[in-house]
Every structure is written in C-alpha cells, then in structure tokens.
Amino acid sequence: MGEVIVVTSGKGGVGKTTTTANLGAGLASLGSRVCLIDADIGLRNLDVVMGLENRIVYDLVDVTSGNCHFRKALIKDKRFENLFLLPAAQTKDKTAVSPEQMKTLCEEIKDEFDYVIVDCPAGIEQGFRNAIAGANQAVVVTTPEVSAVRDADRIIGLLEKEDLREPKLVINRMRFQMVKHGDMMSIDDIIEILAVDLLGVVPEDELVVVSTNRGEMVVMNNASRSGQAYRNIVRRIKGEEVPMMDLEENSGLFNRLRRMIGLK
Amino acid sequence: MLDFINRIFGRENHSSRNVAKERLRLVLVHDRAGVSPELLQALKAELIQVISNYMEIDEQALEVSLDSSENQVALVANIPVKRMKRRFQTESA
Numbered sequence: 001m002g003e004v005i006v007v008t009s010g011k012g013g014v015g016k017t018t019t020t021a022n023l024g025a026g027l028a029s030l031g032s033r034v035c036l037i038d039a040d041i042g043l044r045n046l047d048v049v050m051g052l053e054n055r056i057v058y059d060l061v062d063v064t065s066g067n068c069h070f071r072k073a074l075i076k077d078k079r080f081e082n083l084f085l086l087p088a089a090q091t092k093d094k095t096a097v098s099p100e101q102m103k104t105l106c107e108e109i110k111d112e113f114d115y116v117i118v119d120c121p122a123g124i125e126q127g128f129r130n131a132i133a134g135a136n137q138a139v140v141v142t143t144p145e146v147s148a149v150r151d152a153d154r155i156i157g158l159l160e161k162e163d164l165r166e167p168k169l170v171i172n173r174m175r176f177q178m179v180k181h182g183d184m185m186s187i188d189d190i191i192e193i194l195a196v197d198l199l200g201v202v203p204e205d206e207l208v209v210v211s212t213n214r215g216e217m218v219v220m221n222n223a224s225r226s227g228q229a230y231r232n233i234v235r236r237i238k239g240e241e242v243p244m245m246d247l248e249e250n251s252g253l254f255n256r257l258r259r260m261i262g263l264k
Numbered sequence: 265m266l267d268f269i270n271r272i273f274g275r276e277n278h279s280s281r282n283v284a285k286e287r288l289r290l291v292l293v294h295d296r297a298g299v300s301p302e303l304l305q306a307l308k309a310e311l312i313q314v315i316s317n318y319m320e321i322d323e324q325a326l327e328v329s330l331d332s333s334e335n336q337v338a339l340v341a342n343i344p345v346k347r348m349k350r351r352f353q354t355e356s357a
C-alpha cells in the first residue's frame with residue numbers, strides 16, 4: 001500500500017505544481033509506481049506542465065461523482081510507463097469535490113501505487129481541505145520571501161491540526177548569490193523560523209522554465225542544478241540519507257569552468 | 265556606500281536578509297498566538313483607561329505588541345507619559 005503525499009504551500013505560485021511533476025517523474029524513474037492527482041479544480045495545470053494536456057478524457061470530478069472508475073481517468077505518462085496523472089476538472093469549481101470523496105479516492109488509488117502525490121491549490125479554503133483530506137504526509141513548498149514563509153507557517157499549523165504532523169519543507173527558487181550578499185534569507189534562517197524538517201532546496205533555475213515550456217520535467221535533465229536538487233529530494237523521500245548539495249560552490253565562474261573541463 | 269562598508273566589515277544587521285528575518289519573526293509571534301488586531305485594540309483601550317487614572321499619556325503614540333525571545337512570548341507596551349497627575353506626585357516634586 002502506497003503513501004499519499006500532498007504538496008502544498010499557502011501562497012500561490014511558489015512551485016507546488018513544478019515540484020509535484022518533478023517528484024512524480026523522479027520517483028517513477030527510480031522504478032516506483034506513481035499516481036499524481038491535480039487537485040487544483042478550475043485551474044488545471046499539472047497536465048500542461050507534464051506535457052499531457054492532449055490526452056485528457058476524464059477528470060477528477062468525473063471520478064469522484066461516480067461517472068467513471070479512476071483507472072479509466074488516469075493518463076499514462078509518455079516517458080515513464082509507471083507514472084500516471086489524474087487531471088483536475090477545468091470547468092467546475094472546488095465545491096464539486098468534498099474532502100470525504102477525496103479521502104475515499106486516495107484510499108482506493110493508494111492500493112495500486114507506491115506513491116500518490118496530490119498537487120494542492122493555493123489558499124486555505126476548500127481546495128486545500130480537499131487536497132489534504134486523503135494524505136498521510138505533507139510537503140510544504142516555500143520561496144525565501146517573507147510572505148511565502150509566513151503563509152508556509154500558517155499551513156504548517158493547519159496541517160498539524162489535521163494530524164499531518166511533521167510536514168517536510170522544500171525551499172524553492174533559492175538564490176545563493178543573494179544570500180551571500182545579505183539580500184535573501186538563508187536556508188538556516190528559514191528553518192530556524194519555521195522549525196520544520198528540510199526535505200530539500202531547489203535553486204532558482206531558468207531550466208525549470210525551459211523544461212516546463214516543453215512539457216518536460218527538469219529532474220530528467222542531468223546537467224541542471226534544479227534537476228539535481230529534485231533528484232536528491234526524490235531519494236530522500238525514498239528514505240535515503242542524501243547530504244544537502246553545496247549549491248554555493250557550483251555557482252561561481254571558476255566552478256563552472258571546472259565543471260566544463262570535467263574536473264567536477 | 266554605507267551598505268557596502270557594512271558588508272565589508274561584516275556588519276550585516278541591516279541587510280535586507282536580516283530585516284526580513286526579524287519582521288517575519290515578529291509577525292509569526294502574532295500569527296501563532298492567534299492574537300487578532302481587535303484583541304490588541306481592546307487591550308490598548310483598557311490599558312489607556314487604567315493608566316490614565318495615574319498619569320497623562322500620549323494615546324496616539326501608545327504601542328502594544330507581542331515579542332518573543334528564547335521560546336518566551338512577551339507583551340511589550342511602549343507608553344509615552346506626558347505628565348504625572350498632580351495628586352500622585354510626592355510633596356517634594
């Protein structure tokens with residue numbers, strides 16, 4: 001029986017969907033059976049991020065309302081045969097699904113997968129309630145900004161109330177040069193403030209945008225730093241101890257040169 | 265320029281990083297304690313009432329907030345006194 005992990009944040013646009021897609025592809029590439037659920041009803045996104053937008057026939061609301069069995073609604077990924085997506089409904093709103101329905105659905109799906117990952121909408125309203133209803137683990141995504149960290153704190157409080165204890169934090173869009181210059185909160189600053197476990201840190205990386213443009217996941221790009229960060233996160237989810245990568249070191253011109261000539 | 269000098273000498277207390285951290289710390293003290301602006305407002309009003317019995321205070325400048333240090337939350341009130349009320353002043357004053 002699999003685990004149900006919800007990827008959430010409070011504040012919008014910090015990288016939940018990007019993280020969900022990359023964890024999905026990363027876990028699938030290591031052989032796990034993975035089902036991603038887009039719980040952002042009305043603002044369907046995960047399908048385009050994964051490049052699967054042309055294959056949708058049924059959606060989440062079709063399944064929860066009993067129109068079709070979930071197996072029929074699952075879209076198989078183009079690259080990994082053990083990666084599936086249950087897309088969100090685009091024309092309904094969040095009230096079309098109830099937390100009870102989501103819970104039942106997750107119970108059913110997790111029997112057939114190693115990991116079920118739920119992409120949560122922004123906010124703390126019903127969409128959030130739905131997304132966390134069936135989860136037994138939570139990943140909270142934040143960026144190193146005051147507003148995002150504040151919202152993450154609020155979400156962590158709400159998750160704990162719902163018995164999703166010990167959520168794990170992903171800090172996304174980290175810019176190490178700015179931290180160095182005293183213009184961005186550091187990993188330690190954020191961990192100290194939020195008092196949670198760190199799952200990983202993903203640097204700001206143009207390749208995230210480039211991959212997403214193509215409907216690909218950066219985790220599959222072996223040359224990218226954000227991809228490396230996601231690969232590390234995936235291994236940590238699978239229970240491996242992986243040291244935090246030293247991003248600072250890789251950022252300088254000298255190191256880039258070293259990497260180019262193959263010293264690193 | 266000053267910024268630059270501060271950086272060189274490692275005095276980063278006013279860097280935007282530290283400002284962000286400090287502001288965040290304070291706002292989370294309020295968020296976590298579930299203290300609403302209304303509650304603080306009510307507390308302020310009653311404080312003014314009580315203190316006004318003893319001294320004249322600058323109601324506009326009065327500040328009440330929560331702060332935290334080392335796992336302890338403190339209620340911090342900054343109450344500028346304009347002058348003491350006469351009947352509480354000592355003979356010699």
Ligand SMILES: Nc1ncnc2c1ncn2[C@@H]1O[C@H](COP(=O)(O)OP(=O)(O)OP(=O)(O)O)[C@@H](O)[C@H]1O
Nearest residue numbers: 012013014015016017018122173203204205208209
């Ligand atoms: N590490 C990164 N580096 C650069 N760009 C990033 C990074 N992570 C995310 N982005 C970009 O930020 C934008 C928002 O990301 P994403 O859609 O994953 O956020 P979200 O939390 O799912 O948003 P919403 O709350 O609207 O669902 C996207 O354009 C994405 O490409």
Ligand SMILES: [Mg+2]
Nearest residue numbers: 016017040045
């Ligand atoms: Mg999203």
